[in-house]
Amino acid sequence: MGLTEIPEGFKTLLPEEAERRNRILFLMEEVIKLWGYEPILPPSIEFLSPFKVVDERLEELSFKIVDRITGKLMAVRPDFTPQVARIVASSFKNEEPPFRFYYSGKIFRDVPGEREIFQFGFELIGVKETEGDAEIVAVVVNILEKLGLKSFQIDIGHSEFVEGVLEELEIPDREEFLKLLAHKDLSGIELFLEERSITGSRRERILELMELYGKEDVLERAKGLFKNERSRKALKELEEIFSILRSYGFEKRVIFDLSEKRGMKYHTGVTFEVFHPLFGSSLGAGGRYDQLVGKFGRELPATGMALNVDALQLLLEKKGLFESHRKDFYIIDLRKELHKAYEVARALRERGYIATRDIVRRDFRKSMKTAFDKGYRFVVILNREETPHHLLYTSPDEFFKLDERDIPGSILSLIDRV
Template sequence: MTNPSCIEAPLPKGVSDFLPETADKITFIADSIHRVFELWGFRRMITPLLEFEDVLARMGDELRSKTFRFDDRQTGRLLAIPPDITPQVARVVATRMHALPLPHRIYYSGRVLRQAQMQSGRSREIFQSGVELIGLNSPEADAEMVAMAVEVLKDLGFTGFKVDLGQVEFYRGIMDSSGLGAEVKAQLQEAISKKEVTAVRSILEAAGAPERVKEEISLLPRLYGGREVLKEAARIAGNERSKKALDNLAQVIEILDIYGVAEHLTIDLGEIRGLDYHTGITFEGFVPGIGEAVCSGGRYDDLTAKYGYPAPATGFTFNILALLASMAKRPEVEASSSRDFLIFNKKDERREALEVAQKLRSLGYTCARDIIKRDFESSLDYAKKTDIRMLLVIGAEQCAADQLYLVRVADRRAVAVSKEELFDKGLELKFDQEGENHG
């Protein structure tokens, strides 16, 4: 609830405040992702919030069109807020890490801003956690990205999710060998990206395309499914570029079989997302109940060369807010926003309260002291509203001199415990039927 007497303080469209409960959940999800990244040998990099626009512009026209820009009063140059962290990693690797041995295994986490159409309702602020594997041009490197994404989703407790695999070189080979003009190709690209089979056929008919070209291109939006897609694609692929792309995809899938993640894979050769950016394998991860991808990535062998250091590269990123939308109500995520103890001191002297709090923290528990002077019920209500699990009363009438009074906030069940028992068992203390029910 907002304060009716507060000053008007609206936010720009497309950005949000994240209050502590939500911020705790975002942190929990990000930490879970980073734990997997580190287990796979990746090291964290932190990139700046600002870049010179002409430096960042080398990432390509698609992302450049979504970039926030403004003047730098100090230099007179145009500054930009990055719409994606991958180009920043490419810049750092090319300019500051080129003397180090390859490959570079880098992970990152941060917020980026992207321009969005006002009527779209989409957030302009994106929380990203991703990895970049720079310096390896092999199917195993691409497979590693997909396998790691699957491991993260499993680690987060998802079931029934799918990772769609694409290969943009297959599409490029078919289009380049078609003999069609640039305008017709642009129309087809838009229709294929939307899976509009009828529109694709109409464009080809109007362009007078040969039957072979019609068959190849008309099939693109329908090349979606299991491994049978590879056989169907091989049947129509009449150029070496597309055949090589299919062979690469088959090798990646073969390696993913070793990782044991085949059940989560689908093939989509009509997926042409990021066509001006990716150079090979692409993939997107989808979880039940969410219409947008929670992770996406692929191979991008040309990016570091734009900063003077040619190196093959592959990577992917998670959209943390999309993950949050799909798992915010899960028990383990809900628990991540709770705290352990609130100390309510009924004694005039504060030493015991501070010493107990310090000891609990040294044992790894979160512990706050209710410094405000208020009665028991008010303190219990505060604990409930701020998602604290236990109220620890010092100096309660129900206790002996060497005891503390522990109240479980959720159901008000209480028990008198010694300090030794509390410090030994903490939150694992049993609230049996003999425990009091305060109030």
Template sequence: MKGKIKLRPLKGFRDLAGGYVKIRQRFIEEARKISEIYGFEEVVTPTVEPYELYAAKSGEEIVHRMYEFKDLGGRHVVLRPEVTASIARLVAEKYRGRPLPIKLFYVANVFRFDEPQRGRYREFTQIGYEIVGSRYPEADVEILDISRRLFEKFNLKYEFKMGHEGVLRGLLRKGGCNESTINKILGYLDRREYGKARRLMEKNIREEVSSVVWKLLNLRGYDWREILESSEKLISFSEDAEKAIENLREIVEMAYSSGFREGTIYLDLGFARGLEYYTGMIFEVYLEGLNIAVDGGGRYDELCEIFGYDVPAVGCAVGVDRVMLKLEEALKLEEPKEVMVIAVGEKNVKKAIEISKIFRDRGIRTLIDLMRRRVRAGMTYALKRGVRYIVYVGDKEILGNYITIRDTKTRKEGKIQIDKLEKWLKETEMS
């Protein structure tokens, strides 16, 4: 045949199928249930957004990796590279005047032109939780607690790396840096380009301030009390940095009260994130055996303001595709037991459909042979698919008002009267 198209997905994009999709969907559904437990409302935002929406506050790192283009109307647009800016816009447009706090949940595909590698794709899925309207630390803790609960639900061993954007921002402002330079320095620190960060600081701030910043970069570990006490001695000349440390102390104390186990929070005062809109507590989550963050977020009190609605906010985004790297290893998904109903002879198809209804009405995954195969071929298909029970409906069965059912695992076969089928379903592990 001439002109066949042989195309694979573009680099960094994937087709998803089979058991992977089942496990992935189970994780997303659990995240959705948790959002409901905490009183969140699910929202959906556009995949294509105005360029300015993300250029304003997402930061250099994101802006340089956006899929941007002119649409047919000549507008400068992007495929969303993340979702928080869209949420801030949505809140300003549709939730203004609502009682605070506003708690929103989303599941969304996002797009970045990154170099593909393990756990990093150009299209990936984020689950997000956002709390808008509260500036108090208990809102930060609720975001942390939701993430903790989600990972514990799947028995995943986690570590929360936590810092506070206000510490470094406060010190750099005190040293005379403008916001643009501060964002560049924090971007370098986020990418671990310490040489570039040092050179930029040497050009823009006093040496004594630069010295304190470099000392803070080494204040990290699990003994959060000692780390915070040591930091207080260094930053006493900056009121903003002092307030940030006190805020971080409250958050960590509350987090441990909410259910975090000792040793699961790793404090890092030199920690920075690549998005420019963060103003307070920031965090990332790492799972045992993975050296990439699977979840991250923080406080962004000034983002909604650029849309004309001055309210504080805090949130996070979970990288579903990265979590899947661990779930595929750790989660043994129990396949639901499937039934396949085979009509023995074309004239018995109608009765086979009636029988399948009994199983489906009880929520049991039930197939009918849609190919009208011969009995042996139908059985071969069922075995290849992994069907647990094969139900035969033929002349004898219809005459005797029963079904023949074969357990492919035990290889046992038996007859069940139609009027006793409901009772049998209740008594077996299928129900």
């Protein structure tokens, strides 16, 4: 293994990629702040127990280390939501809900494939009404539209609907069955039913369950198929959410998927997942988790969403929605008169231009070539011995004289012309 290698599943963002990442986060924050969400920054490493008590699978997913001070096991953050729940239950225990928080950063999971995932998430805690879930969807729509995406859809399901169906039809080996549903494995489900002698109406309704995917008419079809109270209540909540989203004008963004139970173990109700036809996997997921905050000592309903920023960036790059990385002026001072070069750079920066100083001692022709190779649009040469003394190069072979009395002003005048 070479010293320049990094572990599988981790990544480095080079300058242009990092610039794009920062742009995405800036636009996301612009939107989320307008909805009244406040930033929160949980630690990267916590004791393992808060994650384990929420979902034992998080223990399996975690990178684990031993705290040399306490001897306790710690986990590198595998999930943000339990952290936010802990913070609300402890640091805001005397404040009235609702709480609206957002965060961004990496989660780390010790699994094959991607082992660090950059997320932008937001949580609405202390609201049990379905309008809270509709708000989460609306925020996602606003964010994705702000990023320039148009053809995305948000799949909405309900874990309680599926649980009610399993109870009504008395399906055995529910975990195995749920895995088959999650993979939409029709042949696997047919074999599962055959092996357990599930026939007749029970079999037919299970197969129809897998077809409950589509627009709002899916909810009516589901009502005709399943009569248990648990599923009926879930369908009522979905109807309420859809009614709110329709009033917002977002009904075309929504697809109902009642055919599987999505999300983490702590999700207890409505679930969301974001997709785009040009991207093969999920762009983000979330849902309601009404019992999670209570595990840390304060009973509060909650709902939220985490967007996969890595996936979004790949999609935005694929669609060509990024401007090229801007590099405006490269300033080369041949006499190293620091004050003059600094004043020119400052004047350009005050006008919103990117201005970089060349501080490496070398032949100015090499510096100029380096600047154009790096993508700078203009090169400013100060104090050249030959006349004229100050020049603006628009290419390695084309230059213009600058006015000694107002170098920044003459630069700006020239670039308007060229």
